[in-house]
Amino acid sequence: MSHLFLLSPSPWIKGSLISITPGYVSAWIIPDGIAGDLDSVNPSAIFNMQGVIGFKTPFLETSKAFRRFKLKFRRRFVFEFPEEENINPSSFVLQSYNATWEVAQAAEESQGKLTLEQLLKSKISMNKKLRQSSTLSIINVVGKSYRELASWSPASGFSKTLVTEQMTEMNTNSASSGVLSTVYWPGGIQFFPKGWTHNTKERTLQIGVPANGAFTDFVNVEYDIKRNKTSFTGFSIDVFKAAVQSLPYNLNFSFVPFDGSSDEMVGQVYNKVCLDIVCRCGDTSIMAYRYHLVDFSQPYVESGIDMVVTEQSAKSKETWLFLEVFTKETWLMMAALHILVGLVIWLIERQVNAELREFGSMLWFLVTVIFFAQREQIRSPLTRIVLAPWLFVILIATSTFTASLTSMMTVSQLEPSVLDIQTILKRNFVVGCNGNSFILKYLTEVQKFKPENIRKINSINDYPDAFWNKDIEADFFIAPHAKVFLAKYSCRGLIKAGKTFRLGGLGFLGISPFILTIL
Template sequence: MKDKCFLSLFSWFLIVSVVLLQAPTGNGSNGGLKNGEITLRVRVPMRDGFPQFVKVVWDPSQQKYNVFGYCMDVFNAVLTYLPFNVSIHIVPIDVESSKISGRHPILKQISHKMMKEKNEVVVGDVTILAYRSELVDFTVPYTVSGVKMVVPVKHGRDQNMWTFVLKSCSRFVLMVWLLLALLLMQSYTANLTSILTLDQLQPSFLNFDPSKLRPYRNIGEYHDALKLGSKNGGVAAIFDEVPYLKLYLQEYGSNYIMSGSEYRNAGFGFVFPLNSNLTAYFSRGILNVMESGLMNEIDEKYFGKSDIGEDSSAETSSSPLSLSFHSFSGLFFISGIAILLALLVSERFIWQRLILMAKALSERRLLVRQWQQLAEVWRQDDAVLDSNFEG
């Protein structure tokens, strides 16, 4: 009996211990939950480039910071799936004035502070990397990322008035069409449409010298550098993580395309102190946001439709060029010449026929005149005979 009581008490002790370890309680690494609510210090990086991901704005009327952008929208969506309430306190981090080099020096800056203040999280475009996981804890990634290259595109062929006769097959079809236009109209139209509308794209630059790499911070600098080109002080290609390139292609996608192999990484994640149980709660919240479809809505809000300029292996553009009068001007020119020649030939035969008709008419008039003259002579002879007979 005593053994059973001892085992029961020991079992309850284990259950309570597990619950206490998994729940965010106390002031330790579990988060400081009090009465079903936790106060969380949210550190947000401030920098000039890519405000679409995170942007910190000071509100003088309320005397507080407001945060906007893709990362903050995902964070707010995750908060709705947590089993407890969270009140946040925004703490901006001035990344631009940091003396530590690199795009994301914030982890080296504040990792030691986060070990002291356990109720903290970093919300921003922070990529999950192996060496960073030794300093802090990451949630599961809320966006897929990788490093790719964006290059200007050049069209496979120039769209001019002679596009439809570029290939030998098109020339053959054109000659046959000139002879049998009515019979081959449908076949030629389909072939011509595919040539004019399906614009084959290829990168205008495929190799680079690593010694010529240059750092840029925002979309505007990307565009200016690519527009100038490597020969005019710019660059021939941009290497960056896929989320940043998606933002760039969202604005300038008609002239650029992702190319080359993708060097995958884990993606963006929220940052917590080491051994924080809040990491598990926020990771489950991210999974719930993804499964609910809300993540797709947030992605479309900032990146537009998926797969913008991503399919570098595709031979054709997702937005084919539209047909215009100029596209068919060469065809109209040849058709006009053919019609003009036909008219000239027909006019020649018409004039010949008119001349023959005029000659025939003139001969007929001459014959009529001769008959008239002969009849007049006959009348005169008859008159003379009549006068002689009377005399």
């Protein structure tokens, strides 16, 4: 277990305050009332407090008043208690001295007639010579004393140096003269205590992993006979490990293979058939009917159901393929500009050219000029100025049209052989899906497929053969699986068709309290 202990300053026991047990991760925090007394405790108490973190209110130890008081105190203390090893004044001594000094000053001002009522009404200010700093020092007990990790002040917050202009030196009893940010934890552990965790002596949580997954890119379970060891790899495994590492506590777990479908795992976890398995790590889809039995983490991948079919040539588009060279807007713009140019030429030439005086002749001229086959002569210089740039535009447009149309006719136009799920149902086609997936239940109960029209395929490598042998006309995957499948086999004439039926995504399921932490 990993625990955080906050100690009260009363009572202050100078004996064995902390007992460190091997394998027991803990963090101890002491307040100013205890930390301020560290300067005067014996070495045995310091030895038992290794790794403790405390908050200490420092005094301005560089002032002449403090040095003079410290010297007098040590002489007097050694004289009365010669057996004590630590002779430095603690914070309680300094506070008592301050309080006594202020009361004495108040009594002097009242000429020796100081009453309790007068004392409460008087304005007592701290002795400026021995006043406390408003900065809190964060200390860490190491070795024979302690060292300062950082400081905190109401104005500046946390800092690695004391936020006080007058305080220029560190505590003379500090184990280090520099400000250290590395914390020494109880027991000398080399990691940051995260909080709650399982003790190494306690039961390790077992995480079920599907041993017969169809897509090994997500979950892959392999057994090494020579090493007698089972390895667990894949995208889902990596995500789970990263999620566990981000938890605010350490979690001892181990993967165990599980032979069965996701729904079987949900039922066994809910009914506590597998008492040791508290979670399932894999490409499990979050479904509403599963929520009644187990908890789910937040989805780590968006999901849905996609349909994959074979490709076929788009013959219906070949007749009007030339119209797809330019967009509809481009065709309309070019036609309008061509008519406008022809109208301008007709208005100019009708005055001087008898061949273009009729409007019908002008329309024929517009047709022949596209193919640079016009026979009518141009009489007016203004007409040549208008026609020359337009002929250049026609040349560019015809060259682009020819090149684009040639490319489109060379590259075959493909489309899905089946456009949507309604077509499959209407034609009574046979489809495939993962036999261990919820998709089988989805197709029969939601989409109303006949069970005899659904073929169970449990390996990603068997899907292409099922298509080429005409055993199936379409196959249904969850969206992440479909992307992986098409990335591997899209070159073999397979394509996604229809819309995606949205789901809750992929997540981790279980009933253990740690699942709720990943939420």
